[in-house]
Amino acid sequence: MGNLFKIATRNLLRYKRRTLLTASLIATGVVFVLVFISVSGSFKNMMIGEITDSMIGHMQVHRKGYVASIETLPLNLNLKAGAVARLESTLEKQAEIEAYSPRIKFGGMFSNFTETSSIRLTAVTPEKEYRTTPLLPLRVMEGSNELNPGKILIPELLARGMKVKVGDTVVIVATNQDGSVNGKQFIVSGILKSVTGPGGRDGYIHMEDAREILRMEGNEISEFAIRLKDFGKLHGFSEKLEGLLSTERNPQGKPIFELHTWEKLSPFFNIARMIDVMTFFIKLMLIAIVLTSIMNVMIMAVYERIREIGTIAAIGTLPGKILNMFVIEGFCLGVVGAITGTVAGIIIIFILNLSKITFNFGQQVGLILRTNVNPADILFLSATVIVVSVIASLQPALKASRMEPIKALRHV
Amino acid sequence: MSLIVATNITKDYQTGDVTVRALKGLSFEIEPASFVSFVGPSGSGKTTLLNLIGCLDKPTDGKLMVAATEVLHLDRKQSASFRGSNIGFIFQDFNLIPVLTVYENIEYPLLMVQNMPTAERNQRVNALLTAVGMTDQKDKFPDQISGGQKQRVAVARALVTNPKLVLADEPTANLDHKTAYMVIELMRKMRDEFGTTFIFSTHDQKIVGEAEIIFTIEDGELKGKENKGGGGNG
Structure with missing residues (x-):
């Protein structure tokens, strides 16, 4: 497996500019999603905290x-x-x-x-x-x-x-x-x-x-x-x-009694839900970015290396191993994009906190935006990017692994 | 026992509605440790025949035994395994893997195809590097060495798995005469040293003379066989 990673890494470095562009695109997507999740999540949690801790409580019991x-x-x-x-x-x-x-x-x-x-x-x-x-x-x-x-x-x-x-x-x-x-x-x-x-x-x-x-x-x-x-x-x-x-x-x-959580008592719950929906769509956009960019790069990689694929297939490399070679390339791109994006995202969130950005919400003015990153969000986001990268590489990788060596060797 | 037994093999290609018969009922045998050349003009069917022997393609009809295996019935995976264990390839354009060094290119079949343990692998690769005279270039990448050196690396890669058969399709076509003779000489030396059967195709008459058994193919038919003192009979 280590050798497959070595070959994949070298193949990625072979087209440095393209790899850099793709990884940057993925990283930018990760940064946007991370900062959005962080800011919107912090805003949501802050407002829920304000509402529940200063007025409503977490839940209420009334007469039916x-x-x-x-x-x-x-x-x-x-x-x-x-x-x-x-x-x-x-x-x-x-x-x-x-x-x-x-x-x-x-x-x-x-x-x-x-x-x-x-x-x-x-x-x-x-x-x-x-x-x-x-x-x-x-x-x-x-x-x-x-x-x-x-x-x-x-x-x-x-x-x-x-x-x-x-x-x-x-x-x-x-x-x-x-x-x-x-x-x-x-x-x-x-x-x-x-x-x-x-x-x-x-x-x-x-x-x-x-x-x-x-x-x-x-x-x-x-x-x-x-x-x-x-x-x-x-x-x-x-x-x-x-x-x-x-x-x-x-x-x-x-x-006699009726019980309601804060969600049923505060209209802010609808705003919170809207934030969740927006976050979901932002994540979908990231998935689309990763899917498109990785697939594009891997299709190009397969097309450019048809003769190489033919050679390694002729030598006796099993189709499964050829598939793994290309999937690992996509995986490596996803990992690089996810790590770079996460690091950049954390730095931006840190800078946002240092900037002490204020905002108004309804009657509340001068609220300071305190963003933080939930490690679970980072893990989920990184895992999503990597899994999507692997999925995006599958089709080109399958194509490579199913290539007839004789046709691949004839390719000009 | 013959290494290759071809009995009345034909190969058809479909081009649109037209069926082209590339090989027309070829029959021959090649003995182990032979140094064989298939000669003929372009389009005569040399490459098609080598592809069939190398299990890269299947005959339309006939029977083909390579290393005591009827290759007609092998599926994709079995074909790949068979090639990995029994056949080495030398290509006209060298086809070295550009992201691997000379050493790694030679090592590739042992590592990725045969999963050989490290110690044995290193020993085999170093022996081949010495045999082809590329030890001092082992850390270079293919784009850092000459065409002749690339073909020597390709010969080493083809031999490293200790195959029964090495197939070389126009191995000297992209080399100057001096280098071409050196490569053919190296192949013969390897045959002598390892007992491997070498089959190469060429249309270069000067190179043809280096083979011990020469099969002439024209229009998909075997037109003649010249035995200059090696194995094989057809």
């Missing part, structure tokens, strides 16, 4: 039917105390869960005593919420993330629009389930940076305050946000939890 009406934040579809207790008991037993946070979500009016505006509020138990969405405290751009009863964190746009500062007193007025209106004064403890996505422009108050404003007597909850220890196990665990929750039925025999 709540998500269908989630835009109106229906208080009548809150989970009742009994269901909450049973759900908490189930969640406590799951080793995969790192943290969970019960929330009450409702809409109300926000007043600074001179102006009034609508606001969506999420009432939480701060310790639980900050463990479930660890980026939330980091969104506090002014003031403190302390969220004791009587304090409120308000979104940046509202604060700017109504000229509210940290320490100001504001009033929240809301309608409870029965239709009666109630209000409560709050002190603004912090201003939250807005993020794109559901809940990205919500204000936050303490759970006790929400119960007081909404005059809730029992432990009613709108949703449970859940954070897993390992995000990679999201789908496996969601199936497991869904199975556990499906046993919980109301007196009519219908399920």
Whole structure:
């Protein structure tokens, strides 16, 4: 086998310019794909991280039917105390869960005593919420993330629009389930940076305050946000939890709970899917580049060496060995292209990181692009290039191996 | 026992709708360790006959035994193996592999065809390099040596597997007279040293005289045989 590699390498070096051009073409393709995968993948992971770690959590449990009406934040579809207790008991037993946070979500009016505006509020138990969405405290751009009863964190746009500062007193007025209106004064403890996505422009108050404003007597909850220890196990665990929750039925025999992963709760999932589709097509383009260039080179190589093929076949070289000779040439070209492209790609990605390129996404401005290369992506990409190179060499190699020596020797 | 026994072999070629009979019922025998030449004008069928003997092609009709094997029924793979074990080839254009050195060209059949162990292989290649006087050129590539040297390398490559038969189609056609005689002399010396049968085709009358048995072919027919003291009878 070593000798086949020696002959293949020397044959490639025999046409240095052509080999260099082909390897460069493959390497360029690898660089483009690697940089695209890296940038788009980093962007996707960054946005998913932002969405799940600062708002949604990895998954959420609601009362059945709540998500269908989630835009109106229906208080009548809150989970009742009994269901909450049973759900908490189930969640406590799951080793995969790192943290969970019960929330009450409702809409109300926000007043600074001179102006009034609508606001969506999420009432939480701060310790639980900050463990479930660890980026939330980091969104506090002014003031403190302390969220004791009587304090409120308000979104940046509202604060700017109504000229509210940290320490100001504001009033929240809301309608409870029965239709009666109630209000409560709050002190603004912090201003939250807005993020794109559901809940990205919500204000936050303490759970006790929400119960007081909404005059809730029992432990009613709108949703449970859940954070897993390992995000990679999201789908496996969601199936497991869904199975556990499906046993919980109301007196009519219908399920009480519904479980949704972040993908069903955030429109960004569609963008993420679009990125995946684009990545797939970019990979297809790379495969086409490799396939075409290697096939072209190998067809040329076979055509130019017909008499040589005739000679080695006449000497007694078996067809299988002639096939291997040409396949190995294609393989070597693929390996050179993959290695060169990977090294160049990693250098470009490193330079991109050093450049600290910023971008805006929705409400988020000045996000720094932190690209990284997943070793699995490099391995997959390199393997794809090499396998495609071998496949592309097969047809010319088969042609060479099936050549009649007498015809090949006559070739001029 | 004869090395080659040809009985009434014919070879037809199809050119469009026309069938051309290149060989018309040739019968002959060639004994081991012979130094044989097939002579005749261009298009007489010399190369076709050598191709049949070399198992590069198959007769349309007749029977052809080479080294006690009926070659008519060998498939592609069997033909390749048979050639690798029994036949050496010397080509008019030398046909050395350009990416291999002189040493590697001679080594090629042992390495890639016979998978011979390294020590034995080195010994055989060095012996042949010495025999053809190319030891000092062994690291050069084909484009760095002269035509005569290339043909000497080709002779060594043909002999390195210790074949029963070496076929040379117009081996001196691309060489000047002096070099051509040297190559023929080398082939005869190799025959004497290794006991290999050499069959070459030529239309050069001066070179023809060097053969011990001369078969004359014209229009695909065997017109005569001259035995100048070697083996073979037909």
